[in-house]
Amino acid sequence: MKFQIKHEIKGRLRIHMKQSRMTFEQADILHYAIQKMDGVSSVKVYERTGDAVICFHCSREELIDALSAFDYDRINVPMEVLQNSGRQLNAEFQEKLAGRILRRLFNKIFLPMPLRNAITLCRAIRYVWMGVKCLAARKIEVPVLDATAITVSILRGNFNTAGSIMFLLGVGELLEDWTHKKSVGDLARSMSLNTEKVWVRKDEGEKLVPSDEVETGDLVVVHMGNVIPFDGIVCAGEAMVNQSAMTGEPLAVKKDTDSYAYAGTVVEEGELVIRVKETRGSTKYEKIVSMIEETDKLKSASESRAEHLADRLVPYTLLGTALVWLLTRNATKALAVLMVDFSCALKLAMPVTVLSAIREAGEHDIMVKGGKYMEAVAEATTIVFDKTGTLTKAMPVVRSIVNFSDESDDEMLRIAACLEEHFPHSMAKAVVDAARKKGLEHDEMHSKVNYIVAHGISSEIDDRKVVIGSYHFIFEDEKCIVDDSAKAEFENLPEGYSHLYMAIDGKLVAVICIEDPLREEAADVIRQLKEAGITKVVMMTGDSERTAAVIAKRVGVDEYYSEVLPEDKASFIQRERENGAKTIMVGDGINDSPALSAANVGIAISDGAELAREIADITIGADNLYELVTLKKLSNRLMKRIDSNYRSIVGINSGLIGAGVFGLIPPTTSAMFHNISTLGITLNSMKNLLPEQETI
Known part of the structure; x- marks a missing residue:
């Protein structure tokens, strides 16, 4: 594509596209394409003049090459982006x-x-x-x-x-x-559907495919904690579905065979197989607009x-x-x-x-579902943080595998990844990413996967029961044991890591050590939140006392609680509210959902579990926690x-x-x-x- 550089300073470029007239659709395609280019931090496209202002942190030559290769016809833009951009409304x-x-x-x-x-x-x-x-x-x-x-x-x-x-x-x-x-x-648009890949049931089993390849009549499998990507009829399974994004109802409703499932609602418990009726994301967009305009x-x-x-x-x-x-x-x-x-x-x-404040929040990658939530943030005195994926980075990594079985470390990782790939939690992603980097194939070799919120996963592989999850789940709920020959090594597991325990047929076979690095900005964010009016900062985590104490000291929270369950977080927030405190809950996982609902304001991290994002009142970007400070100042x-x-x-x-x-x-x-x-x-x-x- 031919273009002219009209103005340039370090990290910022204004270009003019060499074309007679730019349509709204072309402006949206250009905006989408440039925003997706590596090293681009922000872009604005002006269809009236055919100009684009680009802020970037990559090399100038890389950006010029990418712009030169741009072609409207080669860019595959999601239909909902073009249909609901808002550009024509402004004009x-x-x-x-x-x-x-x-x-x-x-x-x-x-x-x-x-x-x-x-x-x-x-x-x-x-x-x-x-x-x-x-x-x-x-x-x-x-x-x-x-x-x-x-x-x-x-x-x-x-x-x-x-x-x-x-x-x-x-x-x-x-x-x-x-x-x-x-x-x-x-x-x-911020609330609208953004599901890149979905599980589709084929003759050979379940297959993960891009959402834009799904056609009407396909069978889509939606596991617990995931968003329903398309409107359709339930043809198998049973689940409790959270429809608050569509109806405003706070309680989940039961869906079983022949029920109608709405795109954008979330499976809280159970699993559904849905025959797709409508594949366009705009249906959800239109329903959300209607819901917002008809409610307070x-x-x-x-x-x-x-x-x-x-x-x-x-x-x-x-x-x-x-x-x-x-x-x-x-x-x-x-x-x-x-x-x-x-x-x-x-x-x-x-x-x-x-409404202008909500718009401004959106410019900072903060999606607010209503003005009353910004007012609640302004009045809040207590903020509660989940640790994993919130105070720590959302991309934990597997550092080592302590193997107690006769199988190889890679086999243990392969089995773990096969189970974990179904569930959108940061630790699950770490296991799946580690297996992918090692080139380990883990096709569906298990039976039905059962996910127990905040505990772990249970399934069967080759007629053997496999469980993976927290210490509480493996040893207290499932009553698994450690072989006598492995007890010494088990009692001296590497410190400083989060541990994911896996057992087969009631016996511990591996402990996956996951590094959950602290966000560099976490301590400064907490300090600035206190300066902005927050009087009490609390951290709650399912991790051990030892891990929680180290993190709490480094970030400077006022109180911390370790080895807590989802209901413990919600109960704490409820007690704080009963004592007159206005509370904010910040989390990213399925296990944070009860607390997000219980707080005056629930804030979810954008790349966290879809259930958490749907239930939360506000969603912030995953890049850094400074958006919390921006939100508090805005409010x-x-x-x-x-x-x-x-x-x-x-x-x-x-x-x-x-x-x-x-x-x-x-x-x-x-x-x-x-x-x-x-x-x-x-x-x-x-x-x-x-x-x-x-x-x-």
């Missing part, structure tokens, strides 16, 4: 806003007064009708106030004032609609209070107008109250503030901006009402200043909360 709203402003200027400059007044009368019909419908429903809310202000202005011959009120109301509605739809769209998930408590307060203030505004007229018998002064009200700004600015700033908006709205509008009542400014001027201040507060609410130097 449409920009055109609507520009068109509205240009029409306003054209009318004022070129149209004669009588024609402008006639247009104002026609436009006023919609607002008056909305006010009448509100009254007919026995409600006195904002539409009544708008209709009254516009009607009184027209009756007094102030057509310019009426036109200005409607213009500013229209612009405000447009901006609110765009911000809302963009935030909902960004949120839904996006509304924080502050936002809801603002909306209710706005409606409650309308009767008082009308009463104030009547009272001023009765006391002064001056219609001009009475109109000063009517032209200025608090409700308009309250109802417009607060939702925009919250704190959000609450400060909401408080600031309240003060600004009350102060400005009270001043305008007072100035109008005392005759210092005419109603038309107060109405103009009121609408300008409302628009100004709303536009300010759309600005980023964090300056660039504070982002990490």
